[in-house]
Amino acid sequence: MAVMNQQELLEKFLGQTPLFLGPDPDIMKEHDIAPQTDEEARALQLTTDPRVISLVRSRLQSGVNEAFEMEEQMGAAPGAKWGDLICGIYSASGDLALSSTGGVLVFSTLTQHPVKFIRKYWMNEPTVGVRPGDVFMHNDARYGNIHNTDQSIIIPVFHEGVLIAWISAIVHEGENGAVEPGGMPSAAESPYMEGLKISPLKVGENYQLKRDLVTYFQNSVREPKLQLEDMKSKLFTTLRVKQRLEEAIADYGVNAVVATLRRTLEDTKEEVKRRLREWPDGTVRTVLFADSTLRENVLVKINLTLTKTGDRLVFDFRGSSPEFMNRANNTVLASLKGMLSQLFLSFVWPDLPRNQAVFAPIELVVEPRSTLNSSYETPNAQSMMTFFPAFSAGQAAVAKFLYSSERRYTELIAPWYNMITTFIYGGITQHGETVGNLCADLNGMGGGAHETHDGEHSIAPIFAAMADIGEQEFNEEENPFMQLVSKKLMRDNQAFGKFRGGQGYQMMMTTKGSPFWGFMTTCIGSKFPSITGLFGGYACPTYPLCKVKGVNVFEEFQIHPERFSFTIEDIMNDRPFPNATYSTHHMGLQFELAKDGELYMITQGSGGGYGDVLERDPQLVMKDLEEELISPWTASEIYHVVYDPDTLRVDEEATLQERLQERQRRLQRGVPYQEFVKTWVTNEPPADLPFFGSWNDRDVIYAGGYAGMPQTKMAADAITPVMMPDPKDVRIAELEQILAQIQHGMEPSHG
Amino acid sequence: MRVPMTEYLEIDVETESWHCRRCGHYLTSARRNYKEGLLVYDRNPQEIHRPILRADVYPFTFSPDPKWCRILEFYCPQCGTQVETEYLPPGHPPTYDMEFDLEALKARMAGKNSSHKGGNPA
Numbered sequence: 040m041a042v043m044n045q046q047e048l049l050e051k052f053l054g055q056t057p058l059f060l061g062p063d064p065d066i067m068k069e070h071d072i073a074p075q076t077d078e079e080a081r082a083l084q085l086t087t088d089p090r091v092i093s094l095v096r097s098r099l100q101s102g103v104n105e106a107f108e109m110e111e112q113m114g115a116a117p118g119a120k121w122g123d124l125i126c127g128i129y130s131a132s133g134d135l136a137l138s139s140t141g142g143v144l145v146f147s148t149l150t151q152h153p154v155k156f157i158r159k160y161w162m163n164e165p166t167v168g169v170r171p172g173d174v175f176m177h178n179d180a181r182y183g184n185i186h187n188t189d190q191s192i193i194i195p196v197f198h199e200g201v202l203i204a205w206i207s208a209i210v211h212e213g214e215n216g217a218v219e220p221g222g223m224p225s226a227a228e229s230p231y232m233e234g235l236k237i238s239p240l241k242v243g244e245n246y247q248l249k250r251d252l253v254t255y256f257q258n259s260v261r262e263p264k265l266q267l268e269d270m271k272s273k274l275f276t277t278l279r280v281k282q283r284l285e286e287a288i289a290d291y292g293v294n295a296v297v298a299t300l301r302r303t304l305e306d307t308k309e310e311v312k313r314r315l316r317e318w319p320d321g322t323v324r325t326v327l328f329a330d331s332t333l334r335e336n337v338l339v340k341i342n343l344t345l346t347k348t349g350d351r352l353v354f355d356f357r358g359s360s361p362e363f364m365n366r367a368n369n370t371v372l373a374s375l376k377g378m379l380s381q382l383f384l385s386f387v388w389p390d391l392p393r394n395q396a397v398f399a400p401i402e403l404v405v406e407p408r409s410t411l412n413s414s415y416e417t418p419n420a421q422s423m424m425t426f427f428p429a430f431s432a433g434q435a436a437v438a439k440f441l442y443s444s445e446r447r448y449t450e451l452i453a454p455w456y457n458m459i460t461t462f463i464y465g466g467i468t469q470h471g472e473t474v475g476n477l478c479a480d481l482n483g484m485g486g487g488a489h490e491t492h493d494g495e496h497s498i499a500p501i502f503a504a505m506a507d508i509g510e511q512e513f514n515e516e517e518n519p520f521m522q523l524v525s526k527k528l529m530r531d532n533q534a535f536g537k538f539r540g541g542q543g544y545q546m547m548m549t550t551k552g553s554p555f556w557g558f559m560t561t562c563i564g565s566k567f568p569s570i571t572g573l574f575g576g577y578a579c580p581t582y583p584l585c586k587v588k589g590v591n592v593f594e595e596f597q598i599h600p601e602r603f604s605f606t607i608e609d610i611m612n613d614r615p616f617p618n619a620t621y622s623t624h625h626m627g628l629q630f631e632l633a634k635d636g637e638l639y640m641i642t643q644g645s646g647g648g649y650g651d652v653l654e655r656d657p658q659l660v661m662k663d664l665e666e667e668l669i670s671p672w673t674a675s676e677i678y679h680v681v682y683d684p685d686t687l688r689v690d691e692e693a694t695l696q697e698r699l700q701e702r703q704r705r706l707q708r709g710v711p712y713q714e715f716v717k718t719w720v721t722n723e724p725p726a727d728l729p730f731f732g733s734w735n736d737r738d739v740i741y742a743g744g745y746a747g748m749p750q751t752k753m754a755a756d757a758i759t760p761v762m763m764p765d766p767k768d769v770r771i772a773e774l775e776q777i778l779a780q781i782q783h784g785m786e787p788s789h790g
Numbered sequence: 791m792r793v794p795m796t797e798y799l800e801i802d803v804e805t806e807s808w809h810c811r812r813c814g815h816y817l818t819s820a821r822r823n824y825k826e827g828l829l830v831y832d833r834n835p836q837e838i839h840r841p842i843l844r845a846d847v848y849p850f851t852f853s854p855d856p857k858w859c860r861i862l863e864f865y866c867p868q869c870g871t872q873v874e875t876e877y878l879p880p881g882h883p884p885t886y887d888m889e890f891d892l893e894a895l896k897a898r899m900a901g902k903n904s905s906h907k908g909g910n911p912a
Contacts, residue, residue, distance in 0.1 A: 319795075319898070321890035328879065330858065338858065338879060348891075439888055443795050445898070490797070531842060532852070537797075566855040568839075568877055574797035575872040577861070580839040583850030611843050623843060623850035642852075650797050651872040677838065702870030709829025709865045712884075719832065721881030728858065728879060735883045 060238070061415065062181045066155045070148060070376050071399045072304045073132035073155075078201075079301040086298035095291050095299040096392070099128055099137050102283030106276045107139035110208055113272040115265045117514070118211030121479040122506035125150075125393075126276055128284065128300065129205035133158050136300040138393040141505035144384045145185055146209050148395045149377035152183025153239040154193060154205050160239075167241055171197045174243030174274055178215065179236045180371045185378075185502075186420050187233055188215050188222030192273035194246075196281055198293045204300065206280045208273040213476035216260040217420065219630040220465025220475025225333035225561050226629045227418040228365035234420075235259055242270070246278060261465065261475040307396035312350035314388060315400065317445040322346045325432040330567035332366040333421055333627030334766050337745050338567065339368070339410060340732025341425065343432040347440055354379060354433060355404040357755055358737025360425070362413040364760040368424035369413030372405060378426045378502065379403075382433050385504040386455075387441070388448050408758035410731075417760065423502075424563050427457040430501060431570045434487075435647075438573055452494070453487035453540060453573035453647030455501045458562040458626075460484070460582065460643045462520075462548050465630060466556035469519045478522075478546075479509035480643065485541035488534070488576060488649035493659070494541030496528060497643055519553035522546055523592065524605050529642050531670050533663075535677050536576030536648025537655050542668060543643025545607050549592060550633045558639050560584050562626035569644070576648030583623040584641055585611050590619035591636030607640045652678055653698045657689040726750060731761065746772070791899055795888065798866070798873040799824055803896045815868035823886045825864055828873060830884070833861040835877070 075083075086092065106126035110119055118124065125146045127138035133154035138147045157175055161167040175193040180186050191209040195202055217224040217234030227233045235256065242252050248270055256270075257263035288296050322344060329339040342358035362369045380398035384391065391397055405412035410425045431454045438451050460483075465475035483497035500506055511525050524547040534540035550556045563569050568578035585607055595602055595616060602615040614621055626641065633639065657680045663669045665687055674680050679701050681693035724730035729745035733755065742761050743750040746769040753759055777787040792800040792809065800811045801820045808817040808824040817827025834856045841851035854877075862884055864874040876884055 319890050320894035321888070323889075324885050324887050326878070326882075326885055328859075328877075439796065442797070443793055529842075531840065535838065565850050567859045567879075568835075568854060571877060572875055575864075575874055577838055577875055578877055580842075580852050581850070581854050583843075583848070583852065585843075608842050611848070621847075623848040625850065653872070672840065705831070705863075705865045705870040705872070706829065706867065709831045709863075709867070711867070712826045712828055712830055712864075715830040715832075716884065719830075719881060720883045724882075725880060730879065 060160055063156060063159065066152050066159065067183065067373055070395065072134045072308060072396050073130070075301065076132060078131070079297055082294040082297035083301060085294045091291060091295050092299050092302050095287050095295050096137070096303055098283065098287045099299065100140070102280050103127060103137055103139045105283070106208065106280045107142055109279055110210060110272060110276045113275070114210055115268040115272070116210055116212045117476050117479060117509065118213055119269065119272070121482055121509045122503060123211035124209060126208045126280060127206070128280060129154050129207070130300045130304065131202050131204060133205060134304055135395045136303050140393060141503070143211070143503045144381035144393060145377040145502050147377070147384060147393055148380035148398045149183050149185070149373045150191065150207055150209055151395050152373055153177040153191065154207070156182055156239045157193065161241065169195050169202070170244070171195070172245040173241055174246060174248060175239055176242050176270070177237050177239040179238055180374055180419050180422065181415055182238055183373050185374050186223065186422055187236060188213060188420070190237070190269070192270065192277055194277045194281065196284060198288060203293060203297055204284060206277045206284070208276040210269060210273060212265065212269055214260050214262040214265065214474065219559060220261055221463035221477050221559060222475065223420050223463060223477070223561060225367050225421050225559065225627055227367045227420050230416070230418050233367070233418055243274070246274065248274065261473050303392050304394060304396045307392050307394055308399045310391065311388070311397055312400045315347065315350045315352055318347050318440045319443050320348050323436040323439045325436045325571070327428045327432045327571065328567050329368070329424055329428045329563045329569065330565065331424070331563045331625050331627050332363055332368050332763065333424060333561055333563070334366060334629070334763065335745065335769070336566055336625050337729035337731060339425060340730070341411070341428045341432050342733055342737055343429070343436055345433065345436040350400060351402065352400070353402045353404060356409065356411050356429065357404060357406050358733035358740070359405070360410045360731040361740055361742055361753070361758040362408050362410045362417050362760050364417055364762045366763055367418040367421040368410065369417045369419045370411045370422040370426040370429070371419055372403070372412040374419070374422050375405070375411050375426045375429055376403060378430045379433055381502065382430055382437065386434065386449060386452065387437060389504065390448055406755050406758060408760060414760070421561055423459060424561070427501065428563070428569060431455070431457045435571050435573060451490040453534070453536070453576055453649040454570040455487045456484040456540070456543065456579055456644035456646045457501050457570050458484070458564055458582070458644055460543065460562050460641055462546070462639065462641070463559040463561065464518060464520060464557070466519070466553050468517065469552050470517070474518065478514060479507060480546055482506040483508045483544060483643050485543045485579070485644055485646040487573070487646035488536050488538035488540050490649060491538070493538045494646040496541040497544050498541055519556055520548055520550045522548055527605060528668060529607070530667050531673055532580060532642055532645055533669060533673070534572055534577050534579045534645045534648035535652050535673070536572055537650025537652065538648070539655070539663070540579060540646030540648050542645050545642050546640065547607070548639045549636055551593060551635050555632070557630050557632040558628065559630045560626050560628040560641055564644065565625040570647050572648040574649060575651040577652070578647055579645040582626060582642050582644055584626050584628055584639065586622050586624065586640070587616065587638035588620050588622070590616040590638070591634070592638060593636045607642065610638070610640070653701060657682070657691070657694050661687045661689060724750060793895060793899060795890065798871055801890065801895065803892070803899050806892060810866040810869060810871060810873070812871045813866060813869035815866055820890070820892055824888065825874070825884060827867070828864040829867050831863045831865065833863050835859050835861050
């Protein structure tokens with residue numbers, strides 16, 4: 040008994056004396072709306088007219104949309120200018136009830152967590168407290184965020200001394216003092232290399248930012264002026280929403296406002312459940328493979344089993360890759376929820392109110408220490424490299440439910456292109472400023488093919504319903520770089536199908552006039568396509584980084600302007616600059632210094648194709664050919680169209696015959712399924728294939744097969760984090776092996 | 791009564807069977823993986839996503855690496871329609887991707903007529 044008392048005493052002491060208030064598991068694992076409070080129940084009883092709810096909701100929605108526009112105009116961050124933000128109103132319990140219509144709807148589900156942390160830990164904490172005029176902020180994804188390049192401002196709203204709501208604005212700020220400039224370090228091998236890690240923190244009182252704290256943040260990042268300006272712009276943005284909220288209270292009463300926030304959440308949740316009942320019951324499975332950690336090419340499996348029963352929908356990601364202890368591609372579970380919720384907000388039910396209740400009825404199953412449910416100790420700045428493919432797996436799976444759904448609210452589409460193909464940059468500008476940020480070309484992803492028409496070229500990112508690709512010239516005025524080719528669509532960069540995916544454009548980047556300047560790129564999909572097609576359509580191609588070093592194209596322009604070409608294909612294949620070096624790489628380029636006039640070239644990707652290529656209208660094939668979206672080879676060898684190459688006139692009868700013959704060729708080369716799997720399926724991944732994830736049993740996880748790492752197995756419910764070798768050590772080992780072979784008079788095996 | 795489940799597949803809820811929507815060919819029981827009724831071809835991805843850059847010079851060419859990635863093309867054995875594609879590492883088991891609850895589907899269709907064409911956009 041005495042021992043028990045001691046134990047109880049110890050537990051009581053530890054409970055009252057937390058050494059560190061880290062992310063709260065109870066807050067982080069929950070994504071349902073909070074229970075209805077007494078105040079909300081009373082407000083709902085007093086507000087029975089649905090017209091009032093509708094009016095107040097419209098007023099508040101206009102307020103957050105207005106705030107979104109304000110932040111876009113005032114924000115200094117490139118991300119703010121291009122719509123990589125949202126503004127929102129939360130209930131007093133911390134549920135996001137309404138967010139701005141456009142922007143990054145991923146935030147709609149995952150920004151509740153820091154608000155709930157503030158409520159739980161700071162309201163009654165005598166050294167902090169929550170009072171009218173207080174200003175909070177956060178950026179650490181482990182407390183609820185996409186990654187820590189996104190920074191929030193959060194304010195509480197009181198009415199006659201009672202907390203009735205919260206308001207926030209959150210923006211992709213870019214620079215955050217990480218090991219690499221620009222805020223999304225792929226070189227980070229621990230969370231402590233990812234820059235500012237701000238837990239929910241009070242940064243102001245009486246709506247004034249505390250200058251000492253702001254100075255500390257400025258002192259920790261490469262862009263101190265941006266840090267100050269955007270903290271202020273977000274504060275004024277939230278104050279505008281507060282003004283609109285107070286105007287609604289003045290016009291309709293506080294109960295109408297509280298009731299509207301609650302009713303919006305509850306109605307959205309119920310409507311999602313009703314719509315889920317329209318889907319067929321069953322299970323759909325999808326696998327996808329991320330082919331890189333951004334430091335090395337390896338296969339990172341994303342394994343999705345999506346089960347729908349009645350109004351229950353369960354995303355089960357068991358069998359996916361283990362987490363990487365020293366790579367930044369890990370996903371915090373809350374971030375995955377945010378990404379999946381905007382699958383529904385942007386692509387499936389865009390008519391629903393923008394709030395977290397869209398995801399409230401949906402369940403997730405992900406093993407601890409999976410790369411989609413990573414632990415506190417792992418870096419996550421490039422979580423998009425695993426949660427974007429998880430989104431794409433979900434998008435493909437949902438489409439297979441929607442096809443036979445009783446009712447649909449949008450057209451079916453093949454998976455959207457899913458990578459942030461853009462240049463991240465850093466260095467000293469022509470104006471003497473130190474900067475680190477990124478270009479908005481990441482927002483120019485190709486759309487997936489629709490069930491009735493082709494996908495749109497470079498239309499929007501998968502993570503934001505409405506966003507902009509920005510003005511490149513504006514960028515070039517501020518920074519010492521230039522896109523020599525900026526928005527030229529690439530020929531044959533197409534996901535083929537009955538309807539093709541929207542294509543992506545080429546970017547040829549160079550720098551000029553800086554003493555210190557460099558670039559990064561952060562995408563998967565250089566060896567293995569990052570998305571799938573749908574219903575017989577093909578996936579997108581793969582995308583490399585192309586470099587031309589040892590040349591100054593600005594000098595070439597003066598001496599031999601005729602040498603320059605305007606496509607990556609021509610420059611890399613024709614090699615017009617005699618003394619330059621030409622190389623291709625995977626798209627995980629850590630920050631690399633560039634010299635004046637050197638070329639870095641990348642291409643935005645294509646959305647997935649829909650349906651059988653043999654069903655594509657030959658006239659659409661000719662249109663693509665005329666617009667140089669495809670080559671003659673693709674027209675004849677992929678789409679099997681017979682045409683006059685001079686006039687592009689289709690020979691309908693010959694095309695029909697050619698396509699019938701191709702169908703016959705398919706029947707000849709195809710093997711019956713059961714016979715095929717006997718020879719195709721192996722018990723384990725190939726020994727020389729770097730593979731991370733399950734193979735034929737989702738309870739068994741493989742990890743290894745890379746750079747001498749043996750292919751090991753582990754139980755899915757007892758994952759051991761993966762520690763990757765330094766890519767430079769791997770390269771040194773390869774070169775030492777070659778050196779040893781040469782020294783022994785042998786032919787080098789590889790280089 | 792046949793229910794369209796994808797662009798190219800439908801389930802006959804009375805005979806509990808998967809069929810090709812283009813030619814009506816019986817594929818397999820609706821309680822089994824529809825792929826069992828299809829032909830499969832192991833396609834080198836470079837035959838579809840042709841290298842745009844010179845493969846003899848560059849390791850990355852805009853074309854998938856055939857040692858890492860294969861395309862499984864699934865064809866209807868009667869009309870040759872390409873019903874599905876799957877991108878997999880060599881030897882990876884094909885995915886049993888659609889397993890619908892037949893009883894629930896039957897119950898849902900009980901009140902409908904055979905003209906059901908799937909859910910069209912509102």
